[in-house]
Amino acid sequence: MSQIATLLVIDDEPQIRKFLRISLSSQGYKVVEAASGAEGLTQAALARPDLVVLDLGLPDMDGQQVLRELREWSPVPVLVLSVRASEIQKVEALDNGANDYVTKPFGIQEFLARVRALLRQAPQAAATDVAPSFGPLTVDLAFRKVTLDGVEVALTRKEYALLAQLATHPGRVITQQQLLKDIWGPTHVDDTHYLRIVVAHVRQKLGDDPTAPRFIITEPGVGYRLVGPEQG
Structure with missing residues:
Protein backbone atom coordinates (compact mmCIF):
# COMPACT_ATOMS: atom_id res chain seq x y z
CA MET A 1 0.00 0.00 0.00
CA SER A 2 1.20 3.48 -0.77
CA GLN A 3 0.45 4.78 2.72
CA ILE A 4 0.77 3.33 6.20
CA ALA A 5 -2.07 0.88 6.84
CA THR A 6 -4.04 1.16 10.08
CA LEU A 7 -5.01 -2.10 11.75
CA LEU A 8 -7.60 -2.37 14.51
CA VAL A 9 -7.09 -5.23 16.99
CA ILE A 10 -10.22 -6.16 18.97
CA ASP A 11 -9.21 -8.60 21.71
CA ASP A 12 -9.80 -8.65 25.47
CA GLU A 13 -6.47 -10.35 26.28
CA PRO A 14 -3.82 -7.67 27.01
CA GLN A 15 -0.95 -10.06 26.27
CA ILE A 16 -2.35 -10.89 22.83
CA ARG A 17 -2.88 -7.22 22.02
CA LYS A 18 0.69 -6.43 23.13
CA PHE A 19 2.12 -9.28 21.05
CA LEU A 20 0.16 -8.19 17.97
CA ARG A 21 1.01 -4.53 18.51
CA ILE A 22 4.73 -5.30 18.60
CA SER A 23 4.57 -7.70 15.65
CA LEU A 24 2.44 -5.46 13.45
CA SER A 25 4.29 -2.26 14.36
CA SER A 26 7.56 -3.94 13.40
CA GLN A 27 6.11 -4.34 9.90
CA GLY A 28 5.31 -0.65 9.65
CA TYR A 29 1.59 -0.80 10.43
CA LYS A 30 -0.24 1.62 12.69
CA VAL A 31 -2.11 -0.33 15.39
CA VAL A 32 -5.29 0.71 17.20
CA GLU A 33 -6.57 -1.46 20.06
CA ALA A 34 -9.94 -2.25 21.62
CA ALA A 35 -10.68 -4.58 24.54
CA SER A 36 -14.42 -5.06 23.95
CA GLY A 37 -16.92 -5.37 21.14
CA ALA A 38 -18.53 -1.99 21.75
CA GLU A 39 -15.15 -0.26 21.90
CA GLY A 40 -14.11 -2.09 18.75
CA LEU A 41 -17.14 -0.87 16.79
CA THR A 42 -16.50 2.68 17.96
CA GLN A 43 -12.83 2.50 16.97
CA ALA A 44 -13.80 1.02 13.61
CA ALA A 45 -15.85 4.15 12.96
CA LEU A 46 -13.38 6.67 14.36
CA ALA A 47 -10.03 5.20 13.24
CA ARG A 48 -11.24 4.07 9.80
CA PRO A 49 -8.87 1.06 9.82
CA ASP A 50 -7.72 -0.72 6.68
CA LEU A 51 -8.14 -4.09 8.38
CA VAL A 52 -9.72 -5.43 11.59
CA VAL A 53 -8.31 -8.32 13.62
CA LEU A 54 -11.20 -9.69 15.67
CA ASP A 55 -11.36 -12.12 18.57
CA LEU A 56 -14.70 -13.89 19.03
CA GLY A 57 -14.62 -14.30 22.81
CA LEU A 58 -15.20 -10.74 23.96
CA PRO A 59 -16.49 -9.72 27.41
CA ASP A 60 -19.50 -7.63 26.40
CA MET A 61 -20.74 -9.22 23.17
CA ASP A 62 -19.88 -12.17 21.00
CA GLY A 63 -17.47 -11.49 18.16
CA GLN A 64 -20.00 -12.90 15.70
CA GLN A 65 -22.37 -10.10 16.69
CA VAL A 66 -19.57 -7.55 16.26
CA LEU A 67 -19.08 -8.90 12.73
CA ARG A 68 -22.77 -8.61 11.90
CA GLU A 69 -23.00 -5.04 13.19
CA LEU A 70 -19.79 -3.99 11.45
CA ARG A 71 -20.99 -5.39 8.15
CA GLU A 72 -24.12 -3.24 8.32
CA TRP A 73 -22.02 -0.19 7.47
CA SER A 74 -18.43 -1.11 6.67
CA PRO A 75 -16.72 -3.30 4.05
CA VAL A 76 -13.37 -3.23 5.91
CA PRO A 77 -11.54 -6.59 5.69
CA VAL A 78 -11.87 -8.66 8.89
CA LEU A 79 -9.42 -11.34 10.01
CA VAL A 80 -10.90 -13.42 12.83
CA LEU A 81 -8.30 -14.59 15.37
CA SER A 82 -9.91 -16.99 17.82
CA VAL A 83 -9.38 -20.03 19.98
CA ARG A 84 -12.64 -21.42 18.58
CA ALA A 85 -11.49 -24.03 16.08
CA SER A 86 -14.74 -25.79 15.10
CA GLU A 87 -15.87 -25.78 11.49
CA ILE A 88 -19.28 -24.46 12.59
CA GLN A 89 -17.71 -21.36 14.16
CA LYS A 90 -15.54 -20.74 11.11
CA VAL A 91 -18.44 -21.08 8.70
CA GLU A 92 -20.60 -18.78 10.83
CA ALA A 93 -17.87 -16.13 10.92
CA LEU A 94 -17.38 -16.30 7.15
CA ASP A 95 -21.14 -16.12 6.58
CA ASN A 96 -21.26 -13.08 8.86
CA GLY A 97 -18.70 -11.28 6.71
CA ALA A 98 -15.23 -12.32 7.89
CA ASN A 99 -12.60 -12.43 5.16
CA ASP A 100 -10.26 -14.93 6.84
CA TYR A 101 -10.02 -17.03 10.03
CA VAL A 102 -6.93 -17.94 12.06
CA THR A 103 -7.10 -20.12 15.18
CA LYS A 104 -5.09 -19.58 18.37
CA PRO A 105 -2.35 -20.52 19.03
CA PHE A 106 -1.00 -19.23 15.74
CA GLY A 107 2.27 -18.71 13.90
CA ILE A 108 3.10 -15.03 13.55
CA GLN A 109 4.63 -15.38 10.08
CA GLU A 110 1.51 -17.03 8.67
CA PHE A 111 -0.64 -14.42 10.43
CA LEU A 112 1.38 -11.56 8.89
CA ALA A 113 1.13 -13.18 5.46
CA ARG A 114 -2.65 -13.33 5.77
CA VAL A 115 -2.72 -9.67 6.83
CA ARG A 116 -0.68 -8.70 3.76
CA ALA A 117 -2.96 -10.75 1.51
CA LEU A 118 -6.12 -9.09 2.83
CA LEU A 119 -4.62 -5.61 2.48
CA ARG A 120 -3.68 -6.36 -1.13
CA GLN A 121 -7.14 -7.68 -1.95
CA ALA A 122 -9.04 -4.64 -0.66
CA PRO A 123 -6.77 -1.58 -0.45
CA GLN A 124 -9.71 0.81 -0.77
CA ALA A 125 -12.09 -0.99 1.58
CA ALA A 126 -11.89 1.57 4.38
CA ALA A 127 -12.37 4.57 2.15
CA THR A 128 -16.17 4.48 2.34
CA ASP A 129 -17.78 7.69 3.54
CA VAL A 130 -19.28 6.98 6.98
CA ALA A 131 -22.03 9.60 6.62
CA PRO A 132 -23.32 9.68 3.04
Missing part, protein backbone atom coordinates in the same frame (compact mmCIF):
# COMPACT_ATOMS: atom_id res chain seq x y z
CA SER A 133 -26.04 12.23 2.29
CA PHE A 134 -28.92 12.05 -0.14
CA GLY A 135 -30.29 15.57 -0.22
CA PRO A 136 -32.01 16.12 3.15
CA LEU A 137 -31.40 12.48 4.13
CA THR A 138 -28.18 11.56 5.95
CA VAL A 139 -27.20 8.03 6.96
CA ASP A 140 -24.49 8.22 9.62
CA LEU A 141 -22.98 4.76 9.31
CA ALA A 142 -20.50 5.31 12.12
CA PHE A 143 -23.09 6.16 14.76
CA ARG A 144 -26.00 4.21 13.25
CA LYS A 145 -28.16 7.32 13.01
CA VAL A 146 -30.45 8.47 10.21
CA THR A 147 -31.62 12.07 9.95
CA LEU A 148 -34.10 13.70 7.61
CA ASP A 149 -34.01 17.50 7.41
CA GLY A 150 -31.85 17.44 10.53
CA VAL A 151 -34.34 15.39 12.56
CA GLU A 152 -33.41 11.87 13.66
CA VAL A 153 -35.58 9.10 12.22
CA ALA A 154 -36.37 6.18 14.56
CA LEU A 155 -35.77 2.90 12.72
CA THR A 156 -35.89 -0.72 13.79
CA ARG A 157 -32.76 -2.85 13.45
CA LYS A 158 -33.87 -4.36 10.13
CA GLU A 159 -35.02 -0.99 8.78
CA TYR A 160 -31.66 0.57 9.60
CA ALA A 161 -29.78 -2.40 8.13
CA LEU A 162 -31.67 -2.00 4.85
CA LEU A 163 -31.02 1.73 4.61
CA ALA A 164 -27.36 1.33 5.59
CA GLN A 165 -26.83 -1.34 2.95
CA LEU A 166 -28.30 0.89 0.26
CA ALA A 167 -26.39 3.95 1.51
CA THR A 168 -23.09 2.06 1.36
CA HIS A 169 -23.58 1.76 -2.42
CA PRO A 170 -25.21 5.10 -3.37
CA GLY A 171 -27.08 5.04 -6.64
CA ARG A 172 -26.29 1.37 -7.24
CA VAL A 173 -28.98 -1.27 -7.52
CA ILE A 174 -28.70 -3.87 -4.75
CA THR A 175 -30.57 -7.04 -5.65
CA GLN A 176 -33.37 -8.42 -3.53
CA GLN A 177 -31.41 -11.62 -2.98
CA GLN A 178 -28.32 -9.73 -1.80
CA LEU A 179 -30.32 -7.64 0.65
CA LEU A 180 -32.12 -10.69 2.00
CA LYS A 181 -28.85 -12.58 2.39
CA ASP A 182 -27.06 -9.69 4.10
CA ILE A 183 -29.90 -8.68 6.44
CA TRP A 184 -31.78 -11.92 7.16
CA GLY A 185 -29.14 -14.52 6.31
CA PRO A 186 -28.42 -16.97 3.47
CA THR A 187 -31.45 -19.14 4.27
CA HIS A 188 -33.88 -16.29 3.51
CA VAL A 189 -32.90 -15.32 -0.05
CA ASP A 190 -36.38 -16.27 -1.35
CA ASP A 191 -38.36 -14.49 1.38
CA THR A 192 -39.00 -11.37 -0.68
CA HIS A 193 -42.12 -10.49 1.33
CA TYR A 194 -39.85 -9.73 4.33
CA LEU A 195 -38.02 -7.20 2.21
CA ARG A 196 -41.15 -5.58 0.80
CA ILE A 197 -42.55 -5.04 4.29
CA VAL A 198 -39.35 -3.42 5.59
CA VAL A 199 -38.99 -1.22 2.51
CA ALA A 200 -42.59 -0.06 2.96
CA HIS A 201 -41.96 0.82 6.62
CA VAL A 202 -38.78 2.75 5.79
CA ARG A 203 -40.53 4.66 3.03
CA GLN A 204 -43.35 5.56 5.40
CA LYS A 205 -40.91 6.90 8.00
CA LEU A 206 -39.06 8.91 5.36
CA GLY A 207 -42.27 10.27 3.86
CA ASP A 208 -41.18 8.66 0.61
CA ASP A 209 -44.17 8.15 -1.71
CA PRO A 210 -43.65 4.81 -3.54
CA THR A 211 -45.44 6.20 -6.60
CA ALA A 212 -43.06 9.17 -6.78
CA PRO A 213 -40.08 8.24 -4.58
CA ARG A 214 -37.41 10.75 -3.57
CA PHE A 215 -34.99 8.28 -1.98
CA ILE A 216 -35.65 4.55 -2.44
CA ILE A 217 -36.09 3.59 -6.08
CA THR A 218 -37.54 0.17 -6.94
CA GLU A 219 -36.08 -1.63 -9.92
CA PRO A 220 -38.95 -4.07 -10.60
CA GLY A 221 -37.96 -7.69 -10.26
CA VAL A 222 -34.36 -6.77 -9.48
CA GLY A 223 -33.87 -4.75 -6.31
CA TYR A 224 -33.55 -1.25 -4.88
CA ARG A 225 -31.24 1.75 -4.97
CA LEU A 226 -30.89 4.85 -2.80
CA VAL A 227 -30.62 8.27 -4.44
CA GLY A 228 -30.97 11.96 -3.62
CA PRO A 229 -34.10 13.87 -4.67
CA GLU A 230 -32.24 15.46 -7.59
CA GLN A 231 -31.25 11.99 -8.88
CA GLY A 232 -34.61 10.32 -8.61
